[in-house]
Amino acid sequence: MISTKMVTGPDGHYTGVERLAVIRSIEVYQARLNTIMWSLTGSVLGLTLLIAASTWLAVGRALRPVEVIRAEFADVSAHHLDRRVPVPSAGNEIARLARTMNNTLDRLEAAVDQQRQFVANASHELRTPLAALRTELELALNWPENASWPQVVTDALGDTLRLQHLTTDLLLLARLDASNVSPPNSRELDLADLVRDEIAHRTTPPHITLAPHTPSNPVLVRGSRSLLARVLGNLLDNAERHTTSLITVRLTHDPDSHEAVLDVIDDGPGIPVEDHQRVFERFTRLDDARTRDAGGAGLGLAIAQRIVATHHGTLTITPGNHGAHFKLRLPTQNSPL
Template sequence: MAESPLGWWRRQGLRFRLTVAAAAVLALALALSASVLLNVLDRALIDTVDDTTRQQAQTVRVQADAGTLTSPISTHDGTIVQVIDASGRITHVTYGTDRLVPLLDARARERVLAQGRATFLDGRPYAIPGPLRVMVLRADRGQTVVAARPVGEIQTSLAVAGRVLFTGTPVLIVLLAVASWIMIGRTLRPITALRTGAAEITHTARSRRLPVPQSHDEVHALATTLNGMLARLEEAEQRQRALVSDAAHELRSPLASIRLQLEVALGHPEGQDWSETAEGVLEDTMRLSRLAEDLLALARLDERGGVPARREPVQLDEVVRQVTDRYAEARLTACEPVVVRGDALDLSRVLTNLMDNAARHTSSKVEVALTADGVLTVTDDGPGIPEQDRERVFNRFTRLDSGRSRDEGGAGLGLAIVRETVRAHGGTVCLEDAVPGLRAVVRLPVAR
């Protein structure tokens, strides 16, 4: 099956297609320009001949009306003039002009007079080489003035100009095609460098970047954007590798504890308190379960790319009441009606993680407040967190050395989940000093 021209065209390189397209557009433009130029030049030259012929005919008519014509009629520009009386007889002519046969017969003269403009006439029957441009004017006493001027030189000049354009246009197109080929090749050279640089980036050289051209053009913007994308991908990969490494490290402790307890119990079954062993294994299993849930929540947040699972109206005040009721030490100081857009389960997890941290470290009470502008605060009266560490605790697997961070099996993922979820809902979260204690402040955009 023969390949279609469109398919062949699509298989060609960008440099070839741009060069051919530029040459084709130039060829069309030059052809149109040449045609317009020749037509305009022809019209302008003919108009000039017509004006000169009309002026000579006007001069002769004035003399004929005044009766001052002499024979032969004198002209200085080679114009041929015949004066014909009412009976059709030629009375006056310029030197060398036929005195017997008019250039135009009576019917032709009337037609030219009716048209009011000059006409072409073959001069060869009158022993004049080339075509003539003939003008007819009416004079007094039934006389008619016929003036003609040869235009053979004009047609010869136009023919020469046409041959020059016909010969020079292809040469100009070829020169432009070569120049376009060179310029397009130089323009595409940075793209070739980008492709080569991209081919060299592998899993063993992921920190490399694409070459950025010095010129601040679209290719420069493309290279900068691609390098930014590579940086984000590298950062995401590093975070993923760090998450896997930290998760593996966190899993070692409960798994080792479970293994040790079971090995001891199986090695000394006669002196083992199986109920105590079961409780220890259950505690470590619950710790593994919480870690798996936290890792799954972070994985889902990363997979969605910072977008909540659902975008639906959520009565945030109802979520706050439901979560607060599960904690005996919690006290709801304010809960104004607030509607936000997002996922109710994710927002419930945010408050649950904040409440777990506050309840774990509080001395006596935990205060929760929700205002109408979408600000949620969770305040405890525990030991607090140093100011220089309040931002760092939102990182994954971050646990401080203070007594506040040494929770029962916590892996340091709770606050990381809080920040990622709040950001996905378009909000912010920060930690403030409550004197004494710590206050977690969550700001969420209110649905309008």
């Protein structure tokens, strides 16, 4: 560093300028700079640690309900589907996640309960004809001299056919439940032609009159002909078991809703309004006193409704003063699904 100084004589007059060179070592500045840098580094490091610790505590506290939900959900099993995850009191995303998981568990529990009930009912239905078949054969073998073998064979054949029909229905329901796409062999077909063919090939008891009403123009729908024929057959079987003398089958086309409407009406005692939904449940028999041979296994209407659902249609019961009125609606070919 260079500085200047004015010089005066003994008498006080200005005589000139004296230049002084002051040298300060650079190590002094370096030491100060190092001190500042270490101070800043320590401050930044301390602040970083403070932020990290605060973040860890905050995140841990925020995610603690998630851990509780995870632990509870991990304990849920097929035997403890009644358990539910806790829902935090705060109405945030975690609370919405917990409610969604509980709703999913509700649906899962209902599906498992329905499946267990279905298996129990199916086992019961299969056990009955098997027990009857075994009893008939054991009695005939124990007393062969007293057995009417043609009658034994006839009864055994009847039980075998019933077993065959029941297993066929169960397999069809299982296949329909597992199907999330359109029915197999789906194609365009004339529903009016299908109704006429099925009624023409059907043999009804002598005391029952089957009155079909179908349009002359085609009613085009898309689906499986065999499955839709099964729906009509099941509806007619149900009507025959309960009608007094007349079954009416009416097919129309609703141009406003772009739907084919099939009505199957009988003049029997009808179905109580409170049972309109229950009749479509599997293994449902409204008349517990009737025999199983007359009433069937209670799968016909359940199968019919399930088939209609796979065809994007509906099968319902229309309230009436007399008889049962089943109404089937299917989208026609020019209607959006």
